[in-house]
Each structure stands twice: as C-alpha cells, then as structure tokens.
Amino acid sequence: MTQYSVTPEYKLMIGLRDSSNGDILWNIIQCGSFALAVSEWEMVRTYMEEGINSLPEDYTDELEEGSVEFFNLCRESYREEHSSIRYFFGFLIIQFFSGWTLPCYISAWINNRPKASFSKEVLEWSKPLPLDQHVKPSEELLNQTLEIRKAFSEGKNFMDYFKINNS
Template sequence: MPDSKYERLPHAGDFEKESGTEVVYLSPKPVPTGMPAVSSRQLHRNTNETFLDFAVGQGNFEFMARIGIGAIMFIVTLLFFFSAFASYLRRNAEPFLSGWLSFFFNPVLWFIIGAIALTYIYFFHQAARQVSAHPPVRFNRQRREVVFVPQKGHKPRYVPWEDVIACVSVGKLITQYAVMPEYKLMIGLRDAGTGNVLWSVIPSSNLSLAVSEWEAIRAYMEEGMSALPPDQSDELEEGSVEFFHLCRRSYRADHSFLRYTWGFLTIQFFSGWTIPCYISGWVNRRPKAGFPKEVLEWSRPLPTEQHALPSEALLEESAEIRKAFAKGQNLLDYFKVKFSEPANEPTVDAS
C-alpha cells in the first residue's frame, strides 16, 4: 500500500502511484462504480436482509498452497539435475550412479529442504488459523455500519459504512515463471480511536472483477439483497477442484498442445495438481470463530423506522455520478472532470 500523498484521509476519486503500483480509491464515500455486481466470494451464501459476512475465499489458500508446493518442487528438481551434472563430471573418480545417489540424498541438503518446507507450512498454518480464529467482517445495512474483531477476545470495532476505505490496485507480480499483472481490491476499516487501519486484500484476475467485487458489497449496502448476483447451483468457486479442471479445459481450448503441455500441465503438475484445491477446501471447511454476544445483538433486525439513512452528501454525489454514466462516462472520467487534476489522473481503465 503506497503512502498517501494527501494530507487527509482518502476519499473516492483519489489516485496514487508509487513503485509501479497504481491505486484508485472507490470509498469513502462509497459511490456507484458503474460496474456490475459480481462476486467470486459468492456473497449470497452468507447474506440476509440485515447483514453480509465477508471473508477470505477458497482461491486465496489454493494459491498459497500451490506457491509453497511449487517452490519446494523447484528446489528438489534443481538438486536432482545439479547432482546428476556434478556426478557426471566426477564419473572417472567414482561410479556415476552411486555418486549421483549419494549427492542427491545428502542428509544435510534434505535437512535444509525440510526446514524450508516446515517454515512455509508454519506460515501457511498461521494464515489458515486466522480463518477459524477470527470472525469475518460483517456489513450491517440496516445500521449502515461495519464490525470487525481485530483478535480473538478483543473488543469489536465498529466503523460507519460511509467511512470504509476501498481501493483497487494494479501492479506486477513476479514469480519463478513470469512477470504478470496483479490486481487487488483492498478494503480498509479504520479504528477512529487509534487511527489504525485493518486491511483486507482480495486478489483478482483483472481490474474489472476487483471493482465488481466491491460493487457487490456497495450495492447490497445501498439496495439490499436484490442487488447481489443470484445464487446459481452450477457456480464454481475459485480454488475448488472443479474450477481447476474448468481452467485446464479452457487453457487447452485456447492454446496449442505444446503450450498446453509445457505452459499448464508441467507447471501445475510440479505445483501439486489438485492437491492445493483439497488443502484450500479443508481450510474453508474448518469451524469458523463465532461473533461475541455484543455483535450478535448488534446484528438483530431493526424496525423499519430505525433503519439508518444515507447521508445527503452521498446521495448527491451518487446522483451526479449516475448522470455521468448516462452520458457515457465511466467512473474515472467523472473524477477527472470533477477534480481537474491532470497530474493526478489515473491511467488504469475500470470501464
């Protein structure tokens, strides 16, 4: 997260760029984005007319597990070929096969590999533990508030809905295979007492999906459950075994057999194939931490006359933005005109 260039808290329309990462803020105030409300988190499964629960999805843990398995397999493969090459060079001093096996199965080398694997497993377990140890972030549309519990046993923190910080970022992800574009939705909940911000970072496959994920939350808070994408029985969740095979078939249909073999089969085989999917499924099936009694009381439905209403400032700006959409502008076009700051104009395209 780049340091803010503004001497104030951010608001919708702010733009930052640092170290190759571009960030566009969508809230506060949470104005319409013009994008469809689409959620890879399948928000309709954890939602009712009073509140929406938002938590880390299955795809995050599938990716983490695949990176860990791939890194260890890369080290083992490198050791395999390096030991073979070294034994070949020393074939006149000792038999090739016995030299290769003694080098490859060197206890010291495998101790180092094991230590690396255990370290990654430890950090993966700590990340997975957060899912069961901490309740999800809960958005209450009747109160127009958001609650989060920083740590188990800590006092819940409540944030006004219109003060929630949301932004999308575009950067680069450097892996052992390639340099790829990286898109994220980041949701920040600021504790008014301490000024600390709790960030939820949601990776996305492209910028439009990152904005649409936020739009699904915003639309629910402003319009209700009818604004969320419908529940579909055949919907596949990112990170599942079914989703993996769907991606495999799509990759095969769009690329040559040679590229499919080396660009998908080889990479996915050495990163665990469907094992990360089963690991992520196990993580998400673990019992989740419950909310404290205080939050459960806060989550009870309210009489209609007690429902909180949007601020006049939000209503006015939302109406202005919808007029801009009707004229064919997108959200970034609207902000460019409104703020008239050519030096700060975003270059990312959220249309």
C-alpha cells in the first residue's frame, strides 16, 4: 500500500521437505495475479503428473531485446523509416558513441556466466528417482484430469472451471 494506490501481491509458496531431517526449504514465486499463481501451480502439477513431455516447447520467433540480432533489426528499421541525414546523425553517431554492439556482447557474456548453484541438500533431493519408484496417479486423479481437459476443450479456463464446479 502506497500513498497512490494499493498494489496487490500474490505469491506461490512451495515447500520442499528434506526427508533426512524434516527441514523445509521454501521456494516463493512472485506472481502478478491470483490467476497467474494458480497457473504456475497447475504447470508444476501437470509436470509432476505427466512428466517433461507435458510442458510446452519454448519457441518464439521474436528477437530478444539487447541481442545483436535485435540491434541490427532496429538499425534496418531506422534506416527504412528515416532520411539518410537523420539515420546518420540520429542513429549512427549515437550508436558509435554508445559502443555500437559492444553493450549487447557484454550483456550476453554476463547472462552466460555461471549462476550460484543450489545447496547440496537440494541437489541431492532433486535427483530423479528410478522408474520403479515413480508413483502412478490414482484413478480419482486421472478422472479429475479428464474432467478438466474436457472443460478446457469447451473453451473454459482454469479459473472458470473452479468457479462452476466448487460453488
């Protein structure tokens, strides 16, 4: 709450229990809305139920802002939309003094640096179980999954499904 407005804040908290000593490691995911928090949980639940093949492929045809490819696209767009004099003074001179594509390369280098890793306990806990130890979903869970997929095929979203079925 600020002097200007109330800003809602939603968090998805996931607790990971260490079976050797009972400690809980909390992972908090910031979300912009309740629906987004529920969607995050649904993604985690679907992954746990169906495995890696249930996740969407991370494909996009958009260029990442700050990359050299994005810079070249901006340069070509500026050249097409403006006169030669404005392109020279409004783009080339400014980019020359700001390092041309050097900031893009520095950003890529920083983003590819090794990140801090998880603790040994989390890494040990996160190792995949052998296939014979995988828990199979119950019949009730499979029926609920079929029911919600039917609702999705009818054009309902996750929040609409629970408003109708839980009221």
